[in-house]
Amino acid sequence: MVVDIHVAREPSPAEAELLSRLDWFIRLRWLAVSGLLITIGVVGFIFPAVFPLLPMLVIAAIIAGYNLAFWLYARRLRLPRSEDTYRRRYREFIHLQIVLDLVALTVLLHLAGGRENPFAFYYVFYVIIVSILLPQRSAFVYAGLVTALFGGLVFLEHIGLLPHTDLAPVTGVASTRNSLYVLGEIGAFASTVFLVVYMASGIARRLHERTQVYLDTVRSLEERTQELSEANARLRQADKARADFVLVVTHELRAPIAAIQSFLRVILEGYAPNPAKQRELLERADARATEMLDLIANLLELSRLTAGEQGELKLLDMGEVLLNIVDVMRVMAEHKGLMFSVEVDPHLPPVRANESRLKEVWTNLISNAIKYTPSGGIVVVSAYQTPYYVVGSVRDTGIGIAPEDQARLFTPFFRTEGAKSLTKEGTGLGLSIVKQIVESYGGRIWVESRPGQGSKFSFALPRAHPPATSSTG
Numbered sequence: 467m468v469v470d471i472h473v474a475r476e477p478s479p480a481e482a483e484l485l486s487r488l489d490w491f492i493r494l495r496w497l498a499v500s501g502l503l504i505t506i507g508v509v510g511f512i513f514p515a516v517f518p519l520l521p522m523l524v525i526a527a528i529i530a531g532y533n534l535a536f537w538l539y540a541r542r543l544r545l546p547r548s549e550d551t552y553r554r555r556y557r558e559f560i561h562l563q564i565v566l567d568l569v570a571l572t573v574l575l576h577l578a579g580g581r582e583n584p585f586a587f588y589y590v591f592y593v594i595i596v597s598i599l600l601p602q603r604s605a606f607v608y609a610g611l612v613t614a615l616f617g618g619l620v621f622l623e624h625i626g627l628l629p630h631t632d633l634a635p636v637t638g639v640a641s642t643r644n645s646l647y648v649l650g651e652i653g654a655f656a657s658t659v660f661l662v663v664y665m666a667s668g669i670a671r672r673l674h675e676r677t678q679v680y681l682d683t684v685r686s687l688e689e690r691t692q693e694l695s696e697a698n699a700r701l702r703q704a705d706k707a708r709a710d711f712v713l714v715v716t717h718e719l720r721a722p723i724a725a726i727q728s729f730l731r732v733i734l735e736g737y738a739p740n741p742a743k744q745r746e747l748l749e750r751a752d753a754r755a756t757e758m759l760d761l762i763a764n765l766l767e768l769s770r771l772t773a774g775e776q777g778e779l780k781l782l783d784m785g786e787v788l789l790n791i792v793d794v795m796r797v798m799a800e801h802k803g804l805m806f807s808v809e810v811d812p813h814l815p816p817v818r819a820n821e822s823r824l825k826e827v828w829t830n831l832i833s834n835a836i837k838y839t840p841s842g843g844i845v846v847v848s849a850y851q852t853p854y855y856v857v858g859s860v861r862d863t864g865i866g867i868a869p870e871d872q873a874r875l876f877t878p879f880f881r882t883e884g885a886k887s888l889t890k891e892g893t894g895l896g897l898s899i900v901k902q903i904v905e906s907y908g909g910r911i912w913v914e915s916r917p918g919q920g921s922k923f924s925f926a927l928p929r930a931h932p933p934a935t936s937s938t939g
């Protein structure tokens with residue numbers, strides 16, 4: 467088996483097009499040689515003495531010989547080469563083929579009646595193909611060459627420098643009366659016309675296809691450019707958001723440290739002489755330090771979630787997770803003078819989540835409800851199921867949230883003016899963390915609220931085993 471190790475590079479569409487054109491020429495020439503041999507056989511049989519059959523056979527053999535050489539050379543041209551070298555060789559090769567064909571045609575015409583031979587139409591066929599395939603200048607050169615060859619032949623036969631093969635024995639005196647000659651003339655004309663259509667329309671179709679491919683490429687490039695510029699804009703936006711985030715974080719971390727430092731300075735510089743005052747300042751510093759550690763813990767949690775950490779996933783009963791933390795929450799709520807109630811569907815289907823993260827969701831939402839509901843209010847926590855989700859919700863009768871603030875609640879560090887004036891406690895990170903957790907399990911979170919009337923935060927997690935869609939009837 468012969469393995470062509472050179473065919474490492476796929477030919478480009480342009481190369482493939484050139485190659486297939488070469489193949490066409492060569493294949494067509496085999497057809498022409500066969501046609502020629504059949505014609506020589508037929509005319510030799512019908513008019514044995516009229517045509518110089520041997521020279522005609524020699525010409526047929528020469529055409530077959532150079533076509534064989536072309537066929538072998540075309541196979542070599544297929545080896546990978548740079549496109550420019552390839553184009554140059556292709557041009558030279560095409561020129562050589564056409565010139566040889568035209569010379570062979572002229573010699574054949576000369577042997578078979580010169581001007582009287584209707585196959586002179588074949589010159590036109592060549593001129594048309596050359597006009598399509600080659601640059602205009604080359605086409606004009608060929609028009610000149612064809613004129614020179616045919617004109618020269620007619621002229622040289624006219625002045626007697628070349629012997630003229632008289633077709634009178636074939637055609638009789640009036641060639642238009644001779645049906646065999648007329649048939650030949652029609653045949654020559656028809657084959658020229660059909661060959662021209664076959665080759666010209668074939669080339670036109672291929673060129674059209676290549677243009678289409680080119681246009682498609684341009685279109686998809688335009689789409690890619692658009693996508694890239696959109697992605698670029700998104701990246702710039704993300705970059706800006708990150709820079710803003712770092713700015714806010716730095717600011718948030720700076721405030722408690724500055725406070726701690728000022729408490730310590732008061733003591734160090736002797737402005738708090740009695741131990742009771744010193745202790746009070748140290749306790750305040752300690753409280754700010756705790757606050758800062760909380761903030762740092764929240765930031766760490768948020769960045770872990772952003773990095774896609776889901777924690778160990780288990781099949782969990784959302785109601786059970788709630789009941790684990792609800793006692794602490796109840797104490798906090800009742801301590802603040804709130805009515806606290808819990809409504810849990812006892813047959814909740816499991817969800818796939820991480821237990822401590824799910825606890826974090828519940829704790830954040832319930833402690834917010836407690837924090838932002840003045841005493842005397844109500845907090846109701848519930849867990850229920852829908853066909854595809856298990857839903858947790860925390861409702862309160864607290865300060866509520868203005869509609870324009872509701873969309874911003876889940877962005878880091880956002881706190882409403884109402885919340886800020888009610889309590890200084892709070893980082894504005896809790897809801898961002900909750901949203902990231904819920905969404906990392908394929909769930910979603912939403913809020914319904916009216917300022918002054920209360921809020922209801924709900925989150926839905928997909929059931930670990932969604933019910934089969936077909937009904938049992």
Ligand code: ADP
Nearest residue numbers: 834835838881882885892893894895896897921
């Ligand atoms: P934090 O409570 O630490 O400020 P969160 O991210 O938990 O941060 O909440 C962001 C903001 O959303 C709060 O500052 C508050 O303005 C608002 N918010 C959250 N829960 C409630 C609620 N139950 N009632 C009213 N406002 C709320």
